[in-house]
Amino acid sequence: MCGIFGYIGQDSAPSIIHKGLKRLEYRGYDSWGISIIDKDKIRTIKDVGHLPEEIAQKKLFSTIGIGHTRWATHGGITVTNAHPHFSKDRSFVIAQNGIVENYLELKEELESKEYEFETNVDTEVIVKLVEEGIKKGINLRNSLISAFKQLEGRNTVIVLDLKDKRILAIRNGSPLILGIKKDEIFLASDPLAFNQFTTEIVEVNNGELIEIEKGKFKIFDIDNNKYIDRESKIEKLLDIDIDKGKYAHYMLKEIVQQQHTILKATEYTEKELKPLIKQLNNAENIYTIGAGTAGFSADQIAYYLRKISKKSAISIKSYETESYLDLITSKDVVIVLSQSGETADTLEAIELFKEKGAYIASVINMPGSTLSRISDIFFMSKAGSEICVASTKVFTSQISFGYLISKTLIGEFNEAKKELSSLSSNLESYFTKERFKDIENIANKLVNKEHFFILGKGQNFHIAQEGALKIKEISYKHFEGFAAGELKHGVIALIEKGSPVISIISNDMNRKDMISATYEVKARGALTIGIGDMDFENEKCFDYFIDVAKTEELKAISNVIPFQLISYFLAKALGNNIDKPRNLAKSVTVK
Numbered sequence: 141m142c143g144i145f146g147y148i149g150q151d152s153a154p155s156i157i158h159k160g161l162k163r164l165e166y167r168g169y170d171s172w173g174i175s176i177i178d179k180d181k182i183r184t185i186k187d188v189g190h191l192p193e194e195i196a197q198k199k200l201f202s203t204i205g206i207g208h209t210r211w212a213t214h215g216g217i218t219v220t221n222a223h224p225h226f227s228k229d230r231s232f233v234i235a236q237n238g239i240v241e242n243y244l245e246l247k248e249e250l251e252s253k254e255y256e257f258e259t260n261v262d263t264e265v266i267v268k269l270v271e272e273g274i275k276k277g278i279n280l281r282n283s284l285i286s287a288f289k290q291l292e293g294r295n296t297v298i299v300l301d302l303k304d305k306r307i308l309a310i311r312n313g314s315p316l317i318l319g320i321k322k323d324e325i326f327l328a329s330d331p332l333a334f335n336q337f338t339t340e341i342v343e344v345n346n347g348e349l350i351e352i353e354k355g356k357f358k359i360f361d362i363d364n365n366k367y368i369d370r371e372s373k374i375e376k377l378l379d380i381d382i383d384k385g386k387y388a389h390y391m392l393k394e395i396v397q398q399q400h401t402i403l404k405a406t407e408y409t410e411k412e413l414k415p416l417i418k419q420l421n422n423a424e425n426i427y428t429i430g431a432g433t434a435g436f437s438a439d440q441i442a443y444y445l446r447k448i449s450k451k452s453a454i455s456i457k458s459y460e461t462e463s464y465l466d467l468i469t470s471k472d473v474v475i476v477l478s479q480s481g482e483t484a485d486t487l488e489a490i491e492l493f494k495e496k497g498a499y500i501a502s503v504i505n506m507p508g509s510t511l512s513r514i515s516d517i518f519f520m521s522k523a524g525s526e527i528c529v530a531s532t533k534v535f536t537s538q539i540s541f542g543y544l545i546s547k548t549l550i551g552e553f554n555e556a557k558k559e560l561s562s563l564s565s566n567l568e569s570y571f572t573k574e575r576f577k578d579i580e581n582i583a584n585k586l587v588n589k590e591h592f593f594i595l596g597k598g599q600n601f602h603i604a605q606e607g608a609l610k611i612k613e614i615s616y617k618h619f620e621g622f623a624a625g626e627l628k629h630g631v632i633a634l635i636e637k638g639s640p641v642i643s644i645i646s647n648d649m650n651r652k653d654m655i656s657a658t659y660e661v662k663a664r665g666a667l668t669i670g671i672g673d674m675d676f677e678n679e680k681c682f683d684y685f686i687d688v689a690k691t692e693e694l695k696a697i698s699n700v701i702p703f704q705l706i707s708y709f710l711a712k713a714l715g716n717n718i719d720k721p722r723n724l725a726k727s728v729t730v731k
């Protein structure tokens with residue numbers, strides 16, 4: 141979702157901001173804007189749609205500016221609504237990430253004071269509130285603080301100030317991070333935006349104001365205006381590789397990387413896991429939580445904790461915590477799954493659970509994220525940057541970590557490591573051109589179908605759900621994942637001649653049920669596809685079969701991979717934008 145970028149240094153700001161915004165594209169956006177200070181003027185270019193590969197830089201020279209990618213919430217996708225927004229006297233511009241939840245009340249109040257609005261975006265309210273402060277004789281910096289304090293919701297604002305040739309920013313909820321280089325400062329929603337320029341970062345916390353002037357930054361606490369010495373806390377970023385390599389799309393690259401990332405995510409030693417294991421052993425209740433794909437990771441990890449570790453673990457969706465809140469106590473452990481560490485629903489849930497005193501253990505992929513700072517303990521997924529909006533490698537990294545934890549709880553840390561490394565080498569030989577061709581051929585047969593059903597049971601139930609999510613995200617086709625047991629209770633009414641049904645089948649206690657379920661839909665004319673262990677390749681109930689990489693205990697991982705590949709090839713056949721599907725954002729930083 142919305143991305144913020146700011147730069148002050150020696151180089152061409154328009155070009156650096158353009159590069160920074162390009163790297164924020166993966167978060168999802170529908171319009172963009174860049175403002176720079178050119179001599180005695182702020183110049184702004186903005187447009188709807190995607191940022192062009194080049195911007196007309198000839199007319200723009202500057203070493204200071206800000207940029208924004210907007211994901212529309214309040215107000216349609218128009219050039220006027222795109223950020224940054226000018227003050228009336230054109231002495232400053234503001235861009236914002238987040239949603240001003242009390243926008244209407246503030247707008248009405250300002251309108252009653254004769255302020256006129258040109259747009260229907262909430263950001264304009266912030267501009268007017270700052271102008272109101274200035275009108276009262278308060279300087280821009282302090283007017284910004286006082287305006288910001290009136291905003292409800294998770295917001296981060298960035299201001300380009302013409303008079304003092306500086307950038308100001310305040311953070312509350314929506315992510316913000318500083319990049320530091322000799323005489324240059326970068327400010328962005330995430331470090332991917334500037335890591336081609338610098339790998340030194342400074343974290344920014346909620347309730348902090350950043351002032352950047354002439355290549356130097358200062359941080360203040362907005363509650364008491366006190367200077368915070370953060371310069372001493374410069375950190376180094378982990379390697380971030382955003383090269384597509386030999387792949388046409390990030391998605392395919394990220395799918396293939398899973399052979400390594402499941403090992404990276406679990407390269408922790410038993411000693412490093414010990415604090416979490418101790419907490420889990422002493423916990424009264426264990427909860428797992430996440431949203432979207434991370435929500436299905438949470439489901440799968442709770443499954444492992446129950447099935448392998450015999451712990452009573454409950455999975456919660458980040459946006460449905462209401463009924464659990466009164467149950468959570470300081471004796472509980474919450475395992476949080478989040479690629480970005482910035483998902484608004486997840487952060488809000490964790491803040492509430494923290495108030496109840498629960499121990500928060502997070503599994504995060506993005507360095508420097510908010511979640512890492514509010515957790516009692518966090519583990520990095522180390523999957524490297526995941527650029528495709530549809531999550532693939534981070535999902536399997538998260539569940540690999542959950543599996544390792546579950547096995548460690550029963551004293552089988554070494555066995556888990558062995559299983560992970562055996563799957564990793566089996567995956568290496570799984571990703572062949574021939575296999576890709578076979579899966580592409582099956583995907584091509586599905587192009588004209590609209591409604592699809594995926595059935596799973598036991599260790600494959602949540603994989604049916606994640607598989608369906610993966611395919612609908614990029615193909616825009618209607619896929620639904622169900623527990624096979626649900627079939628007779630309603631789903632079967634939807635099956636007609638030619639309905640595609642995918643059954644996930646492993647050589648486990650549920651295999652017979654999966655075969656019967658598949659025969660039941662076949663008898664009603666369904667086109668049946670099996671995904672699973674090779675042993676079932678010749679089962680008569682399947683019209684097509686996709687075998688998976690061999691593993692004893694990590695079938696959830698090997699079984700999800702064909703779904704990722706079907707999703708990729710189906711979207712390719714349909715001509716969809718694979719890495720940036722319509723309407724979706726990678727990092728859902730607003731509620």
Ligand code: G6P
Pocket residue numbers: 431432433434435477478479480481482483486529530531724725726727728
């Ligand atoms: C969005 C993304 C998903 C992701 C979910 C949660 O919906 O498109 O890929 O699973 O947000 O994000 P998180 O960063 O918390 O894992």
